[in-house]
Amino acid sequence: MRPERVPVVIGVLAAMGAAFFIVPLVGLVVRTPWSDALAQLTAPETVEALRLSLVASFSATAIALLLGVPLAWVYARIEFPGRSLLRAMTTLPMVLPPVVGGIALLLAFGRRGLVGGWLDSTFGITIPFTTLGAVMAETFVAMPFLVLTVEAGLRSMDRRYEEAARTLGANRWTVFSRVTIPLIAPSLLAGAALCWARALGEFGATITFAGNFPGVTQTMPLAVYLLLETNPEASFVLSLVLLCVSVGVLVSLRHRWLGSA
Amino acid sequence: MTLEATVALSLGGLDLDVDLSIPDGEVVALLGPNGAGKTTLLKAVAGLVPLGRGHVRLDGVVLEDAVSERYAPTERRPIGVVFQDYLLFPHMTVRDNVAFGLTSRGKGSREARATAMDWLERVGVAAHAQSRPAQLSGGEKQRVALARALATNPRLLLLDEPLAALDVTARTEVRRDLKRHLSSFRGTRLIITHDPLEAVALADRLVVMERGRIVQSGTPAEIAEHPRSSYVADLVGVNLFRGEADHGSVKVAGGQALAAAGAATGDVFAVIHPRAVALHRHMPEGSPRNVWAGRADAIELIGDRARVRVLGRLPLVAEVTPAALTDLKLVEGSEVWISFKATDVSIYPA
Numbered sequence: 001m002r003p004e005r006v007p008v009v010i011g012v013l014a015a016m017g018a019a020f021f022i023v024p025l026v027g028l029v030v031r032t033p034w035s036d037a038l039a040q041l042t043a044p045e046t047v048e049a050l051r052l053s054l055v056a057s058f059s060a061t062a063i064a065l066l067l068g069v070p071l072a073w074v075y076a077r078i079e080f081p082g083r084s085l086l087r088a089m090t091t092l093p094m095v096l097p098p099v100v101g102g103i104a105l106l107l108a109f110g111r112r113g114l115v116g117g118w119l120d121s122t123f124g125i126t127i128p129f130t131t132l133g134a135v136m137a138e139t140f141v142a143m144p145f146l147v148l149t150v151e152a153g154l155r156s157m158d159r160r161y162e163e164a165a166r167t168l169g170a171n172r173w174t175v176f177s178r179v180t181i182p183l184i185a186p187s188l189l190a191g192a193a194l195c196w197a198r199a200l201g202e203f204g205a206t207i208t209f210a211g212n213f214p215g216v217t218q219t220m221p222l223a224v225y226l227l228l229e230t231n232p233e234a235s236f237v238l239s240l241v242l243l244c245v246s247v248g249v250l251v252s253l254r255h256r257w258l259g260s261a
Numbered sequence: 262m263t264l265e266a267t268v269a270l271s272l273g274g275l276d277l278d279v280d281l282s283i284p285d286g287e288v289v290a291l292l293g294p295n296g297a298g299k300t301t302l303l304k305a306v307a308g309l310v311p312l313g314r315g316h317v318r319l320d321g322v323v324l325e326d327a328v329s330e331r332y333a334p335t336e337r338r339p340i341g342v343v344f345q346d347y348l349l350f351p352h353m354t355v356r357d358n359v360a361f362g363l364t365s366r367g368k369g370s371r372e373a374r375a376t377a378m379d380w381l382e383r384v385g386v387a388a389h390a391q392s393r394p395a396q397l398s399g400g401e402k403q404r405v406a407l408a409r410a411l412a413t414n415p416r417l418l419l420l421d422e423p424l425a426a427l428d429v430t431a432r433t434e435v436r437r438d439l440k441r442h443l444s445s446f447r448g449t450r451l452i453i454t455h456d457p458l459e460a461v462a463l464a465d466r467l468v469v470m471e472r473g474r475i476v477q478s479g480t481p482a483e484i485a486e487h488p489r490s491s492y493v494a495d496l497v498g499v500n501l502f503r504g505e506a507d508h509g510s511v512k513v514a515g516g517q518a519l520a521a522a523g524a525a526t527g528d529v530f531a532v533i534h535p536r537a538v539a540l541h542r543h544m545p546e547g548s549p550r551n552v553w554a555g556r557a558d559a560i561e562l563i564g565d566r567a568r569v570r571v572l573g574r575l576p577l578v579a580e581v582t583p584a585a586l587t588d589l590k591l592v593e594g595s596e597v598w599i600s601f602k603a604t605d606v607s608i609y610p611a
Binding site for chain 2: 158160161163164165166167168169170171174178179182183185
């Protein structure tokens with residue numbers, strides 16, 4: 001087949017569109033001070049931010065799996081009034097400005113918040129401005145990615161395998177754990193990877209709800225932003241680290257999101 | 262071991278209302294065209310779709326009863342199902358597929374694996390115990406599916422189109438083995454199929470289902486002799502008409518009459534075997550009471566015979582030799598006369 005000719009206007013605009021993404025990425029790679037990259041990466045505050053980011057993002061992903069998979073199952077399998085509304089509400093953080101999410105969390109779980117006040121007076125637990133707060137902020141923003149991906153996986157799987165399992169004597173839980181979950185493993189992995197990547201990059205909700213305390217709530221994106229003022233070279237290196245992680249996630253999901261090309 | 266199922270339900274466009282009982286020692290095949298509701302009936306018996314009305318009893322034990330709202334969930338029914346395209350769990354090895362039912366029913370994994378290996382040996386696929394289902398041929402998958410269904414020692418074995426997914430070469434051998442396993446299984450057996458050859462090969466009794474209803478049931482010979490629907494007549498390959506008998510003739514729909522020696526009175530079926538229908542180039546003179554002109558609509562060669570569909574006063578299929586076709590210079594679209602004797606029309610009450 002003869003390749004289709006590209007009209008000039010479309011070609012120019014498409015090239016500008018592509019360059020808009022590529023130039024900044026090239027800029028980041030070119031301006032990174034490679035000579036002392038290792039020194040920047042091993043600086044105590046960088047290591048601390050890196051460690052906290054990993055802890056918080058993996059914790060957020062774990063919570064999202066624990067709560068999000070059952071939620072996706074309910075959305076995919078149970079019909080109940082208000083399901084669409086509920087799904088819309090739990091999907092909202094995907095489009096909500098993260099800073100608004102942070103404020104909402106503060107109003108719910110803050111010291112004088114709906115639930116936070118009770119937690120504080122009854123158990124003496126305060127969540128804002130703690131690592132737990134950072135984890136909650138990341139979960140809030142990232143879990144919808146997992147729920148939507150897993151729900152789509154559940155809807156597209158062949159449910160007759162579940163019926164076959166039931167005729168073999170498997171109760172609902174056995175069917176879920178030994179048949180359903182393994183069969184949707186690709187969706188589960190993709191959902192978890194997206195969720196983790198989103199959690200790792202979370203900025204707005206975290207800084208609003210959890211603040212910016214080094215070693216407690218200062219994750220990589222927060223550190224990058226602040227280092228830009230004091231130590232721009234270090235912030236470039238950290239940015240490059242986050243870029244590499246994103247590329248890694250994208251590559252690992254390429255079959256799912258980018259097709260075989 | 263008996264199954265008594267009265268199943269009435271509506272699902273999508275299907276309105277199912279059947280009464281099926283399978284006595285001890287009988288292999289029953291449920292035969293019907295696609296969309297007749299066969300698989301839905303199987304699912305209802307297995308408890309996978311709820312009954313609207315009716316009940317399912319196995320060996321006198323009520324598994325489900327719409328009136329008393331008694332319902333034994335699928336996982337507690339003593340059934341084994343071989344599904345269409347087998348539904349082997351793709352993420353488990355062949356052995357774990359067979360062991361799945363045993364561990365699900367509370368057996369320890371060591372014991373379950375040992376039993377699974379026994380079953381795989383019995384059906385002849387033990388060499389593939391560690392393979393994934395995707396690595397097996399169609400015939401091997403069928404055997405694993407059978408082993409998986411039998412391993413839990415069910416009292417009712419349901420098979421949904423057990424050979425449909427196989428290519429022709431594998432089918433004969435797998436069918437022979439399946440028949441052997443079916444006869445050694447001591448429980449109630451129900452096979453679903455749309456293939457009459459498969460039904461006749463595997464079952465003692467056929468139950469024919471169309472549009473959610475049972476239209477006929479009996480041994481293959483009984484059904485071949487007395488078809489009661491155009492679907493069955495097509496399967497058997499005979500001409501079937503339904504009409505009102507009136508002392509030597511049958512008035513069928515459209516007002517046309519057939520001369521039929523055995524016709525007395527009442528609503529009857531009339532069967533004319535295609536072999537009994539003769540074809541002529543010119544109007545025949547002679548004893549046959551049924552003679553009319555028509556047009557050859559379709560000619561089909563099957564082995565050493567030709568089946569000619571003739572459109573005329575009534576549509577009929579005639580079976581002649583290819584040599585006769587040549588003599589008659591018969592091609593599709595030719596004008597042709599048909600004749601058959603009133604004594605070749607078999608009559609039985611509708």
